[in-house]
Amino acid sequence: MIQLQNVTLTFPDGENRITAVDNATLRGNNGTVTGITGPSGSGKSSILAVAATLLRPDSGGVLIGNGSDMTDAAQLSKHEATQLRRERIGIVFQQSNLLPALTAREQLQVMARLGGGTSRNKRAKIDARVDELLDAVGLTEHAGKRTHQLSGGQRQRVAIARGLVHEPEVLLVDEPTSALDQERGAKIMELISRLTHERDTATLLVTHDLAHRDTLDDLVTVLDGRITTPVAGRALTR
Amino acid sequence: MRERKGIIVFVAWRELRFARGRFLLIGAVVALITLLVGFLSGLTGGLAAQNISSVLQLPGDRLVLQQPESSDPSYATSSLDENTVTAWEQADGVESVTPIGIVQSRASASDTDDPTGVALYGLPQHAPGTQSNPLFDLAPVRDDEVGVSTGAADDLGVETGDTISITGTDFTVSVVGDDLWYSHTPVIVLTPEAWSEASKRVGGTGEATVLAVTADADWEAIGAATGTVAETTLASLTALEAFRSEIGSLGLMITMLFGISALVVGAFFTVWTMQRAGDMAVLKALGATTGSLVRDSLGQASIVLIAGIGVGLAAVIGLGTLAGQALPFIISPITTLAPVVVMAVLGLAGAAFALRSVTKADPLTALGSNR
Ligand SMILES: Nc1ncnc2c1ncn2[C@@H]1O[C@H](COP(=O)(O)OP(=O)(O)O)[C@@H](O)[C@H]1O
Numbered sequence: 001m002i003q004l005q006n007v008t009l010t011f012p013d014g015e016n017r018i019t020a021v022d023n024a025t026l027r028g029n030n031g032t033v034t035g036i037t038g039p040s041g042s043g044k045s046s047i048l049a050v051a052a053t054l055l056r057p058d059s060g061g062v063l064i065g066n067g068s069d070m071t072d073a074a075q076l077s078k079h080e081a082t083q084l085r086r087e088r089i090g091i092v093f094q095q096s097n098l099l100p101a102l103t104a105r106e107q108l109q110v111m112a113r114l115g116g117g118t119s120r121n122k123r124a125k126i127d128a129r130v131d132e133l134l135d136a137v138g139l140t141e142h143a144g145k146r147t148h149q150l151s152g153g154q155r156q157r158v159a160i161a162r163g164l165v166h167e168p169e170v171l172l173v174d175e176p177t178s179a180l181d182q183e184r185g186a187k188i189m190e191l192i193s194r195l196t197h198e199r200d201t202a203t204l205l206v207t208h209d210l211a212h213r214d215t216l217d218d219l220v221t222v223l224d225g226r227i228t229t230p231v232a233g234r235a236l237t238r
Numbered sequence: 239m240r241e242r243k244g245i246i247v248f249v250a251w252r253e254l255r256f257a258r259g260r261f262l263l264i265g266a267v268v269a270l271i272t273l274l275v276g277f278l279s280g281l282t283g284g285l286a287a288q289n290i291s292s293v294l295q296l297p298g299d300r301l302v303l304q305q306p307e308s309s310d311p312s313y314a315t316s317s318l319d320e321n322t323v324t325a326w327e328q329a330d331g332v333e334s335v336t337p338i339g340i341v342q343s344r345a346s347a348s349d350t351d352d353p354t355g356v357a358l359y360g361l362p363q364h365a366p367g368t369q370s371n372p373l374f375d376l377a378p379v380r381d382d383e384v385g386v387s388t389g390a391a392d393d394l395g396v397e398t399g400d401t402i403s404i405t406g407t408d409f410t411v412s413v414v415g416d417d418l419w420y421s422h423t424p425v426i427v428l429t430p431e432a433w434s435e436a437s438k439r440v441g442g443t444g445e446a447t448v449l450a451v452t453a454d455a456d457w458e459a460i461g462a463a464t465g466t467v468a469e470t471t472l473a474s475l476t477a478l479e480a481f482r483s484e485i486g487s488l489g490l491m492i493t494m495l496f497g498i499s500a501l502v503v504g505a506f507f508t509v510w511t512m513q514r515a516g517d518m519a520v521l522k523a524l525g526a527t528t529g530s531l532v533r534d535s536l537g538q539a540s541i542v543l544i545a546g547i548g549v550g551l552a553a554v555i556g557l558g559t560l561a562g563q564a565l566p567f568i569i570s571p572i573t574t575l576a577p578v579v580v581m582a583v584l585g586l587a588g589a590a591f592a593l594r595s596v597t598k599a600d601p602l603t604a605l606g607s608n609r
């Protein structure tokens with residue numbers, strides 16, 4: 001589960017500060033894809049960056065975890081936040097952000113080699129899941145290909161597999177379909193939805209494109225940094 | 239071990255293979271610069287040995303040369319008369335004084351008229367501190383004998399027992415010893431008396447040119463009182479004109495080469511590491527520690543440097559061995575390992591300088607849409 005609690009984030013803007021996120025409260029449940037939509041500049045990416053511990057909010061909390069194992073990511077040091085990302089958060093970027101020199105399989109193996117005293121044990125566990133994840137995103141036969149040999153859709157699949165290979169509790173996804181056509185976009189959205197449900201991940205997914213809204217379990221709208229009334233996406237569409 | 243290294247440079251190692259061409263290029267540049275520096279060092283070492291290897295064998299705490307009124311001391315023009323030698327011998331704290339004569343002349347094997355440039359040393363049989371001294375091992379017993387260094391024996395084509403002619407006088411070769419040189423001429427050692435005669439025949443004074451002094455004394459005061467200067471062996475080398483000019487220009491070239499290599503290697507790794515900054519930001523966003531990324535980058539630079547330097551060093555040794563037959567070229571730890579270590583340190587310094595773009599890479603930029 002991930003919960004943003006009264007999060008406010010401002011950026012310096014000349015003499016003043018611009019409020020990118022304004023007292024936002026938002027909850028992403030396990031096994032649920034929560035869509036975050038809104039016009040350009042409304043603060044969607046800022047919310048995701050706070051959730052990803054890449055930006056520290058001016059105020060508010062970012063609770064990650066379940067039951068007794070809850071962490072307020074907004075209170076962590078830079079070092080602790082890095083560890084949290086490494087162990088409990090998966091990120092899928094707008095660009096797939098794959099490393100050009102690595103094969104699809106190696107993109108996943110990197111997650112076991114990010115430093116921070118990753119134990120041999122943990123490394124072996126991640127390595128053992130690589131093939132399973134490649135299979136889950138349908139890329140087993142492309143495992144040996146480098147980034148430039150993969151299509152846009154395949155790259156996004158690799159990125160999704162990379163985001164999940166370390167079994168994070170939270171998956172954060174930014175505009176995953178923006179570089180894809182409708183048909184491929186729909187497949188990517190279905191894949192994220194299926195993996196979220198299978199793995200009981202709490203997924204936050206930013207999109208300004210509501211064509212794929214029926215693959216979302218929940219949907220919130222952001223306007224000028226504020227979250228307008230959360231709407232149950234599924235209830236709405238059915 | 240392999241496993242561990244594989245983890246430290248997991249990404250870097252794969253980049254090396256992926257961008258093979260670029261890394262081969264910079265590795266080749268490193269190898270060539272290593273070859274150039276190593277070759278110049280070997281040559282410098284060889285030239286230096288041909289200039290000074292005999293002087294380095296002179297005994298004593300200090301070497302005393304004549305101090306001319308208005309110029310720097312010089313081995314070639316120094317001349318120390320009886321009074322000066324006596325003054326040094328009787329000065330406070332002086333334990334021993336060995337007068338030595340050095341003059342450049344010509345010699346020829348007795349059955350030819352084909353003269354060779356040589357350096358004539360006039361040395362006593364023994365002096366304090368000369369047990370197992372290759373220069374003093376050449377010192378002959380009798381005035382009609384000479385000890386000949388390997389270089390001189392080769393040039394003259396003589397062996398022990400042969401006769402050679404120096405300034406019109408015949409000498410018997412009593413011993414052929416080590417390879418010792420003075421100012422690019424191979425050494426022949428005479429007795430002090432025979433040397434004095436020879437010196438006069440080539441227009442010299444017949445007096446000693448340098449004193450090897452063992453003492454615990456006020457060197458400057460005695461020097462000032464006797465019109466001489468007492469220097470350590472190393473400091474005295476500047477009184478060898480040929481050595482000073484050669485080492486000066488070669489040393490400048492080597493220093494400049496090191497500067498160039500630091501710039502080239504440093505610039506490459508700076509640009510390369512800056513190009514990686516985007517990928518580094520992504521890895522940080524995924525949870526990579528800065529330490530692991532620094533290890534990755536430095537590991538990458540080390541692999542390229544080690545490979546380049548290794549190839550360069552092999553070439554230095556290979557070509558140096560060939561060149562050693564025609565040129566004064568020395569392969570020794572100082573002429574090979576020292577340049578190698580300097581290259582490695584400079585290259586890594588360049589890479590370390592470039593690390594700022596790794597440590598400063600902002601993981602937030604990975605989220606942006608304009609990568
Ligand atoms: N690094 C930044 N510095 C200054 N202002 C920023 C920065 N990032 C975002 N903003 C501002 O915050 C607001 C929200 O931006 P963003 O979260 O990117 O919106 P969205 O993702 O919905 O397009 C915008 O007004 C944007 O200009």
Ligand SMILES: [Mg+2]
Binds near residue numbers: 045046
């Ligand atoms: Mg955005």
